[in-house]
Amino acid sequence: MKKIFQKPKSLNSVKTHYCPGCGHGIVHRLLAEVIDELKIQDKVIAVAPVGCAVLAYDYWNFDVTEAAHGRCPAVATAIKRLKPKNIVLTYQGDGDLAAIGTAETVHAANRGENITIIFVNNGVYGMTGGQMAPTTLLGQKTATTISGRDKIRDGYPLKISEMLAVLEGVKYIQRCSVHSPVEVIKTKQAIKKALNNQIKGVGFSMVEILSMCPTYTGRSIENSINWIKEKVMQDYPLGILKDES
Numbered sequence: 001m002k003k004i005f006q007k008p009k010s011l012n013s014v015k016t017h018y019c020p021g022c023g024h025g026i027v028h029r030l031l032a033e034v035i036d037e038l039k040i041q042d043k044v045i046a047v048a049p050v051g052c053a054v055l056a057y058d059y060w061n062f063d064v065t066e067a068a069h070g071r072c073p074a075v076a077t078a079i080k081r082l083k084p085k086n087i088v089l090t091y092q093g094d095g096d097l098a099a100i101g102t103a104e105t106v107h108a109a110n111r112g113e114n115i116t117i118i119f120v121n122n123g124v125y126g127m128t129g130g131q132m133a134p135t136t137l138l139g140q141k142t143a144t145t146i147s148g149r150d151k152i153r154d155g156y157p158l159k160i161s162e163m164l165a166v167l168e169g170v171k172y173i174q175r176c177s178v179h180s181p182v183e184v185i186k187t188k189q190a191i192k193k194a195l196n197n198q199i200k201g202v203g204f205s206m207v208e209i210l211s212m213c214p215t216y217t218g219r220s221i222e223n224s225i226n227w228i229k230e231k232v233m234q235d236y237p238l239g240i241l242k243d244e245s
C-alpha cells in the first residue's frame with residue numbers, strides 16, 4: 001500500500017534553501033510526484049531558471065539543466081527538437097518568465113513548441129531582494145515601490161497567461177495556486193495534464209501557479225496565504241484559460 005507521505009523517487013533528500021512558508025517546495029514536490037506517476041523519470045529533461053529556484057536541480061532526481069536568465073523556453077525548444085522522445089519542461093518564476101524572458105516565452109508559445117512550462121508567480125523578485133516584478137499588484141509595496149505599485153509610474157500587472165492564451169500555438173493554459181490543500185490537489189492535476197499533453201504530442205502547455213513569498217511580501221506565513229486568497233486571486237483568477245487538448 002502506498003504511504004501518503006512517501007518521498008517521490010523523483011525528489012532528492014536534501015536540506016531546503018527556501019524560506020519558511022515559500023511555495024516553491026510544494027511545487028517541486030508536486031512535479032516529482034507527477035513524474036513518478038507518469039513513469040517518465042528517465043525521460044524528463046527540466047530547464048531550471050535564474051531566481052529563487054536556481055538550485056532546483058539539487059532537489060530533483062531527474063535530468064535538469066540550467067539556462068541563462070529568462071532563456072528557459074529557448075533552451076527547452078532546442079532540447080525538445082533534438083531529442084523529441086524526451087519530456088522537456090521549464091520551471092520559471094515571474095522574474096525569469098515574465099520580465100527578462102518575455103520574448104523567449106512569447107515566441108516559444110507562438111511557435112507551438114511541444115514543451116511544458118511550470119510558471120511560479122509569487123508577485124515579487126525573491127532572489128534579488130524583493131523588488132517589483134511585472135506581476136506585482138497595483139498598490140503592492142516592494143523594495144522598489146515603497147509606497148505601492150502605481151499604474152502611472154509602474155504600469156499594470158502583466159497577465160502572461162491571458163496574453164499567451166490568445167496565441168494559436170498555445171494548446172493548454174491553467175492558472176492554479178498552492179495556498180490551500182484543495183488548490184494544491186488541483187495544481188497537481190494541472191501539472192499532470194500539461195505533461196500528458198506533451199506525451200501525446202498536443203503542443204505548448206503552461207501551468208501558472210500562484211505561490212507564497214512571505215519573505216518579500218512582508219507577511220507572516222498565514223498572512224501570505226490570506227494575501228493570495230483575498231488579493232492576488234482577484235487580479236489573477238484561477239481556472240483554465242485555454243484547453244484545446
Ligand code: SF4
Pocket residue numbers: 017018019020021022023024052122126127212213214215216
Ligand atoms: S524569497 Fe520568497 S520566493 Fe524566494 S525562497 Fe524566500 S519565500 Fe521563496
